[in-house]
Amino acid sequence: MPVRVEKVRIYRYDIPLKGEFRISFSSTVTSSGLIVELVGENGESGWGEANPAARILGSTLGTSKEALRHLAGLILGRELEPLELHRLLQTSLLGNGDAKAAVEMAFLDLWCKERGQPVYRCLGGAREEFVTDMTIGIKSIPETLEDARYYVERGFRELKIKVGEDPDRDVEKIRALREALGYGVFIRVDANQGWSPKQALRAARKLERYEIQLIEQPLPHWMLREHAELRRQTEIPIALDESVHTARDALEAVRLGAADVINIKITKAGGILEGFSITRISEAAGVANMIGCMVETRLGITAAAHLVGLSENIRYIDLDSDLSLQWDPVRGGVEHLGGGRRRLPREPGLGVRVDVERLKLLATVEERGGEAAL
Numbered sequence: 001m002p003v004r005v006e007k008v009r010i011y012r013y014d015i016p017l018k019g020e021f022r023i024s025f026s027s028t029v030t031s032s033g034l035i036v037e038l039v040g041e042n043g044e045s046g047w048g049e050a051n052p053a054a055r056i057l058g059s060t061l062g063t064s065k066e067a068l069r070h071l072a073g074l075i076l077g078r079e080l081e082p083l084e085l086h087r088l089l090q091t092s093l094l095g096n097g098d099a100k101a102a103v104e105m106a107f108l109d110l111w112c113k114e115r116g117q118p119v120y121r122c123l124g125g126a127r128e129e130f131v132t133d134m135t136i137g138i139k140s141i142p143e144t145l146e147d148a149r150y151y152v153e154r155g156f157r158e159l160k161i162k163v164g165e166d167p168d169r170d171v172e173k174i175r176a177l178r179e180a181l182g183y184g185v186f187i188r189v190d191a192n193q194g195w196s197p198k199q200a201l202r203a204a205r206k207l208e209r210y211e212i213q214l215i216e217q218p219l220p221h222w223m224l225r226e227h228a229e230l231r232r233q234t235e236i237p238i239a240l241d242e243s244v245h246t247a248r249d250a251l252e253a254v255r256l257g258a259a260d261v262i263n264i265k266i267t268k269a270g271g272i273l274e275g276f277s278i279t280r281i282s283e284a285a286g287v288a289n290m291i292g293c294m295v296e297t298r299l300g301i302t303a304a305a306h307l308v309g310l311s312e313n314i315r316y317i318d319l320d321s322d323l324s325l326q327w328d329p330v331r332g333g334v335e336h337l338g339g340g341r342r343r344l345p346r347e348p349g350l351g352v353r354v355d356v357e358r359l360k361l362l363a364t365v366e367e368r369g370g371e372a373a374l
C-alpha cells in the first residue's frame with residue numbers, strides 16, 4: 001500500500017551542546033535544525049530531521065524551511081511508494097539534501113510503520129548492531145588528551161580527531177595521542193578541507209608511522225584530482241566527505257580514483273535510498289564506506305543507523321552527535337550500549353518518538369486550505 005501524506009508540520013529546535021565543537025572552518029556551541037512531521041491518512045505520524053549546514057550543504061535554517069515547504073507541496077495528497085518518492089525528491093530540487101533527507105526519513109517512518117517493521121528490515125537489511133567512533137573537535141593538545149582518555153576509559157576504541165588548522169601541530173597532536181594511548185585504539189583524522197596539497201602530503205608522510213586508519217577530506221572539496229594524486233603518494237587511506245554528496249559524486253570520485261573510502265551522510269545524499277546507492281557504487285568499485293553525521297539529534301542519527309543496517313560495506317561509523325547534546329527531543333531510536341556500541345531499534349518505522357513540547361512549531365502545510373504560517 002502506498003502512503004498518502006495529508007499534513008506536514010515543520011518544527012525548529014535549538015539545543016546546547018555539552019561543550020564547544022570546533023572543526024577547521026567553523027565552531028558551534030548549539031545544534032539548530034528542523035524536525036518535519038508527515039501525517040498520513042490514518043492519522044499516524046512519520047518523523048524526519050533537517051540539519052542545515054551553510055558551508056557544506058549551502059543551506060541555512062531559513063532556506064531549509066522553504067525547501068521543506070516546497071517539497072511538502074509536491075507530495076501532499078499523492079499516493080507514493082519509496083522509490084517514487086526518492087525519484088521525485090532527487091529530480092525536483094537541486095541540492096538541499098538536508099530537506100530531502102528529512103522528508104524521506106519521515107516518509108519511510110510512515111511506510112514501514114504500516115508494514116509493522118523497522119526501516120532497515122522493511123528495506124531488506126539485517127545488520128542490527130555496530131560500533132561508532134567518538135569525535136574530538138579541534139582543541140589544544142592537553143584538552144585533546146584529556147577527552148581521549150575520558151572516552152577510552154568509557155570503552156570507546158575508535159576516535160576521530162578533527163585537524164586541519166596547522167599541519168605541524170596536527171601531527172604533534174597525533175604523536176601525543178599515540179604516546180598517551182598506545183596502539184590499542186583506532187585513530188582516524190578529519191582535516192575538513194583544511195590543508196593544501198603540499199601540506200597534506202607533508203602531514204600524511206609524517207602520520208604514516210602512527211597507524212592512522214584514514215585521513216578524511218584533507219583538501220578542499222573541489223580538488224578531486226588532487227585527492228587522487230595524494231592517494232598515490234601516501235599509504236594512509238584517503239576518505240572523501242565534503243567532495244561527495246550524491247551517487248553521481250561518488251561515481252565521479254570512483255572514476256578519478258580519488259578515494260579509498262567515501263563518507264556518506266544522509267543529509268548530503270538527500271536520504272537513506274540515495275545513501276544506499278552510494279554504497280552500491282562504492283562496493284562495486286572496491287571502495288569502502290564510512291557513515292557520518294552533522295550535529296544532529298537522535299532522529300537523524302537513527303535514520304543513518306538504519307542505512308548502516310542495509311550495508312556491510314559501511315565499515316567506518318561516525319554516528320555520535322546525539323551523545324554530545326545537553327538534551328534530545330527524541331525518545332527511543334538507536335540505543336547506545338556504551339563504548340560506542342549501538343543497537344538499531346526493533347519498533348516499526350524509524351523507532352523514534354518526538355517530544356514536540358520541546359520544539360517550536362514553525363509551519364503547518366495542508367493539502368487543502370493552503371498553509372497556516374505561525
Ligand SMILES: [Mg+2]
Nearest residue numbers: 190216217241
Ligand atoms: Mg568529515
